[in-house]
Amino acid sequence: MSNKLINKISELAESVLVTTDFFLVDVEIKGGDIPEIWVSVDGEDRDINMDECAEISNELSFLMDAYELFSGRYRMNVSSPGLDRPLVDRRQYPKNKGRKVKVKYKQDGKDLKVEGILQNVSEKGIVVEINEQTTVRLPFDDVVETKIIPSFK
Structure with missing residues (x-):
């Protein structure tokens, strides 16, 4: 997928996160019949929980739909980076x-x-x-x- 699309999703994610105590770590798009968007979010002082991930996912999906970033269906996954991922920020x-x-x-x-x-x-x-x-x-x-x-x- 294009860097332009990843940059737009990152920009929208940042706009959602600005009202929280979390920050964007990474955005990945995995191809296939139904694209999967993986958004990694972390906090400086604490980890993010499942309810917070769901809320961010809903808000980000709403914005992505409003901007018509995908013509069809897609899957949104918002989570913490996980222990197996390097620290990038x-x-x-x-x-x-x-x-x-x-x-x-x-x-x-x-x-x-x-x-x-x-x-x-x-x-x-x-x-x-x-x-x-x-x-x-x-x-x-x-x-x-x-x-x-x-x-x-």
Whole structure:
């Protein structure tokens, strides 16, 4: 699907989210006989629940229909990004402090990885604690991908 369509859906989603404490993470369109629109939404201080997802979905679908973005049927899916998805927005980091992460980053032209506890987050970057004696400071500009490693305690 075209970037123009994704950009329009993103714009409409942002207009729905402006009155909430959530932000848009991503919009994907998966093709097929009936297109599927996947909208990922997150909050800085808390996760989004199913009722909130349904409300955002209804409002966004209403706007998409009003703008006639699709000539036929489509499926709308609004959800949190989920643990298996990388953190793509800096606003996702603070609420994940204390969790185990795997970070891919670039340093001096090399691709590197580090795994540890997300210890701190600032405007400039993150601090990952590898063990009690070792921490790594990574500027956001060097971070390629950060994934949460689920812990089932």
